[in-house]
Amino acid sequence: MNIIVCIKQVPNTTDVKIDSETGRLKREGVESIVNPFDEYAIEEAVRLKEKNPGSKVTVITMGPPQAESVLRDALSKGADEGVLVCDRAFGGADTLATAYALSMAIKHLGNFDVIFCGKQATDGDTAQVGPGIAEMLDIAHVAYVKKINNISDKSITVERLMEDGYDVIESSLPVLMTVVKEINIPRLPSLKGKINSKKAVIKTLTAVDIGADEKRIGLNGSPTQVKKVFTPTQKTVEGEKFVGEPDVVASAIVAKFQEIGIV
Amino acid sequence: MSTIKIIDDKCVGCGQCANECPFGVISMIERPEHPKKFKLAKIDINKCVYCGTCVEACKFSAIELQKDEPALAEVDNSLYKGVWVYAEQRHGEISSVVFELLSECKKLSQELSVPLSAVLIGGADISSKAQDLIERGADKVYVYDDPALAEFQDDPYTSILTALIKQEKPEIVVMGATNIGRSFASRVAARIKTGLTADCTALSVDIQTRNLQQTRPAFGGNIMATILTPHHRPQMSTVRHKVFKEATIQKGRQGEIIKVTKDDSLLKNRTKFIQFIGDDSSKINIADADIIVSGGRGLGGKEGFKLLKELADLLGGAVGASRAAVDADWISYSHQVGQTGRTVAPRVYIACGISGQIQHMVGMNSSDIIVAINKDPFCPMMKAANFSIEGDLFEVVPRMIKNIKELKK
Numbered sequence: 001m002n003i004i005v006c007i008k009q010v011p012n013t014t015d016v017k018i019d020s021e022t023g024r025l026k027r028e029g030v031e032s033i034v035n036p037f038d039e040y041a042i043e044e045a046v047r048l049k050e051k052n053p054g055s056k057v058t059v060i061t062m063g064p065p066q067a068e069s070v071l072r073d074a075l076s077k078g079a080d081e082g083v084l085v086c087d088r089a090f091g092g093a094d095t096l097a098t099a100y101a102l103s104m105a106i107k108h109l110g111n112f113d114v115i116f117c118g119k120q121a122t123d124g125d126t127a128q129v130g131p132g133i134a135e136m137l138d139i140a141h142v143a144y145v146k147k148i149n150n151i152s153d154k155s156i157t158v159e160r161l162m163e164d165g166y167d168v169i170e171s172s173l174p175v176l177m178t179v180v181k182e183i184n185i186p187r188l189p190s191l192k193g194k195i196n197s198k199k200a201v202i203k204t205l206t207a208v209d210i211g212a213d214e215k216r217i218g219l220n221g222s223p224t225q226v227k228k229v230f231t232p233t234q235k236t237v238e239g240e241k242f243v244g245e246p247d248v249v250a251s252a253i254v255a256k257f258q259e260i261g262i263v
Numbered sequence: 264m265s266t267i268k269i270i271d272d273k274c275v276g277c278g279q280c281a282n283e284c285p286f287g288v289i290s291m292i293e294r295p296e297h298p299k300k301f302k303l304a305k306i307d308i309n310k311c312v313y314c315g316t317c318v319e320a321c322k323f324s325a326i327e328l329q330k331d332e333p334a335l336a337e338v339d340n341s342l343y344k345g346v347w348v349y350a351e352q353r354h355g356e357i358s359s360v361v362f363e364l365l366s367e368c369k370k371l372s373q374e375l376s377v378p379l380s381a382v383l384i385g386g387a388d389i390s391s392k393a394q395d396l397i398e399r400g401a402d403k404v405y406v407y408d409d410p411a412l413a414e415f416q417d418d419p420y421t422s423i424l425t426a427l428i429k430q431e432k433p434e435i436v437v438m439g440a441t442n443i444g445r446s447f448a449s450r451v452a453a454r455i456k457t458g459l460t461a462d463c464t465a466l467s468v469d470i471q472t473r474n475l476q477q478t479r480p481a482f483g484g485n486i487m488a489t490i491l492t493p494h495h496r497p498q499m500s501t502v503r504h505k506v507f508k509e510a511t512i513q514k515g516r517q518g519e520i521i522k523v524t525k526d527d528s529l530l531k532n533r534t535k536f537i538q539f540i541g542d543d544s545s546k547i548n549i550a551d552a553d554i555i556v557s558g559g560r561g562l563g564g565k566e567g568f569k570l571l572k573e574l575a576d577l578l579g580g581a582v583g584a585s586r587a588a589v590d591a592d593w594i595s596y597s598h599q600v601g602q603t604g605r606t607v608a609p610r611v612y613i614a615c616g617i618s619g620q621i622q623h624m625v626g627m628n629s630s631d632i633i634v635a636i637n638k639d640p641f642c643p644m645m646k647a648a649n650f651s652i653e654g655d656l657f658e659v660v661p662r663m664i665k666n667i668k669e670l671k672k
Contacts (some may be wrong), residue, residue, distance in 0.1 A: 009606035011287075012282070014328065018533040022304075029286075036277075036603065061271075063306075063309075063310030064310060065309070065595070066309075066408065066628035076363075077334055088308070088309075091265070091308065091309070091311065091312075091313075092265060092312050092313050094458065095294065095449065095459065095549050096452065096453060096456070096457075096458065096459070099453060101447075122602060122603075124461075124481060125461065125462060125480075125481065125602075126303045126461035126462070127445045127447040127461065128448075128452075128459060128461055129450070131417070131446060131447065131450045131453075132450070132452075132453045134450065135421075135449070135450040135453040135454055136453055139419060139533070140352060140418065140534050141446075141450070142416070142417070142534065143417075143442065143445065143528075144446070145448035152387050157537070159540075161442065161444075161550050161597075162353075162440060162442050162443075162539075163353075163442060163548050163551075163605075164541060164542060164548055165540070165541040165542040166539070166540050166542075167414065167415075167536060167537060167539050167540075168536075168537035168538045168539075168540065169416075169534050169535065169536060169537065170534065170535040170536040170537055171535070172533045172534070175533075176632075180596075181596060181603060182596045185416075189520055196356065199339050214281060218265075219265045219330070222458075222490070223456070223457055223458030223492050223494065223495040224458035224459070224460055224487075224490050224492050225490065225491050225492075226312060226313075226314040226488050226490055226492045227476070227489045227490065228488070228489040229285040229314050229316050229487070229488045229489075230285075230286075230487050230488075230489075231486055231487070237671060239645075239646070239647075239648050239649055239650065239651050240650050240651070241640075241649065241651050241653065242652040242653070242654075243640075243652075243653045243654070244654075246654055246655070246659050247662055249652050249653075249654055250657060250660075250662030250663045250665075250666055251660075251662070251666050253634070253650060253652055253663060254663055254666040254670070255651055256468055257578075257611075257667070258670070260611070260632060262553075262554055262578055262610070262611055263578065263667055263670060263671075
């Protein structure tokens with residue numbers, strides 16, 4: 001079984017602090033990490049490989065040369081091959097142009113049965129690239145997968161997380177799935193994995209390599225344009241404070257609840 | 264290819280561009296010719312998105328940006344007219360986000376002097392819901408009903424919506440940023456090859472260009488971006504739940520219900536819906552709740568959530584949780600609020616023992632009223648709260664429950 005995982009390098013927002021004077025993100029020392037949702041995608045791919053001996057997991061990312069580090073990270077956790085789709089011509093891509101470039105890279109790599117993506121990336125939060133890739137490859141997709149129930153040569157049954165519960169969906173293969181946090185608990189890299197990942201050769205593909213139409217990549221191929229970027233005004237509330245004996249504050253806040261009409 | 268460069272002679276090394284860059288891709292480097300005296304701005308072109316913020320920030324015109332207009336096959340914008348809302352249904356009921364979209368899109372359609380239409384795709388009796396959409400402001404409702412469409416599936420829904428868009432040519436298509444909307448909007452946009460902007464929190468139109476100005480948060484809400492789709496139609500967006508007020512019902516309002524001509528080739532489907540399993544742990548979906556009582560690390564364990572559940576039940580609300588509480592396995596993931604959970608905007612958000620890490624705040628900071636109960640008066644949640652209660656939640660919450668029960672008698 002050929003398994004592909006699409007991942008993204010994002011800034012580690014867990015450590016991001018806001019500069020209280022300018023209200024901007026403090027970026028100094030913010031490290032780049034694998035998009036947290038992609039960790040679940042990598043883990044699920046590796047688990048699927050372990051259950052189906054003879055399978056191969058290929059991890060692919062589009063980004064600048066330094067994005068290679070997230071591929072090595074995935075290799076240390078059990079992926080077999082890393083592919084970096086990297087070209088200046090991809091710069092400024094929106095989700096449509098990104099999905100196109102990744103779909104062309106996947107076609108270039110050849111056969112695949114299952115593609116995993118994280119449900120969204122934590123920097124853009126769009127959740128658009130995964131389904132976009134499926135559309136451009138003309139294959140089925142299931143978003144928000146929380147569990148794989150079973151998989152055969154031809155089909156897969158999964159649970160799709162919804163706001164009110166979950167749907168059980170059967171899909172033909174090949175299929176692209178975007179996965180949610182609930183699907184697994186990602187493993188830590190093994191020592192052997194770490195050593196191997198350092199030695200691994202990362203394959204780099206350019207726009208020409210994947211046969212991409214230059215009109216459909218980068219800023220050229222992006223129908224959406226960023227017109228303006230701004231920092232939201234910080235919501236400063238002159239909050240009302242309740243301090244004192246539990247009895248007193250509890251009745252004071254309940255009185256407030258009555259005032260605003262929720263009791 | 265677009266290019267951006269610093270003109271070395273003009274750059275004085277003030278660092279204003281680096282401060283303003285929303286993506287943090289500009290750094291200030293030493294100039295070899297003036298060591299330790301003047302610095303020089305350097306743009307990491309691998310990460311630059313050419314937004315132009317630095318060009319505006321530079322007082323010395325030292326940054327030159329040449330931006331390519333998209334070369335992707337453009338369309339004749341004037342052929343596209345009308346504002347559409349995708350009327351999402353779940354198990355045969357219209358999702359409440361649709362009524363919010365109708366109220367906001369009504370304003371857009373009026374400004375553009377075009378009708379507002381809704382597209383309803385569902386099972387055999389879904390057309391009975393069309394009148395509800397008209398009473399909420401839709402002028403036209405396109406209905407495609409078929410027993411095979413009772414539950415959402417990406418393939419047929421994508422094919423039907425795409426075919427309808429290609430045939431009727433609306434200029435704007437807005438969908439809810441729900442699991443359903445986010446699952447297939449991207450497929451529709453990719454098939455049409457148009458732009459899609461996710462998770463918008465504000466929409467407006469420029470009457471001259473008829474461009475939709477789509478504002479959305481990025482980086483977990485730390486920056487906002489306004490996005491345009493200037494050369495492609497329709498302009499597509501998904502919009503967050505609870506950002507706009509629901510359209511009011513105008514009983515007996517007249518509109519046109521259009522049954523779309525069926526085409527079985529559109530029903531081709533590579534997936535099969537087997538069944539739906541409801542989440543019994545919470546009767547009220549947190550994304551829909553008006554009141555959310557949420558707990559974090561301060562709860563100390565599963566028991567704490569029983570207390571919050573009691574308060575939530577009394578107030579007719581739902582129970583939410585921070586990531587810390589979910590990771591500790593005190594409550595299931597479906598309750599998680601925040602960047603890796605759900606975004607909520609209830610009327611009242613009651614945060615018990617949640618310090619308010621940025622990842623949690625971005626998931627709830629558009630709530631109308633925030634109430635915080637915490638031992639630490641200086642934590643971010645207490646600072647963001649409209650009403651902050653300094654104290655032990657295990658002392659305060661039971662007394663609140665007692666008080667409310669007495670009032671209800």
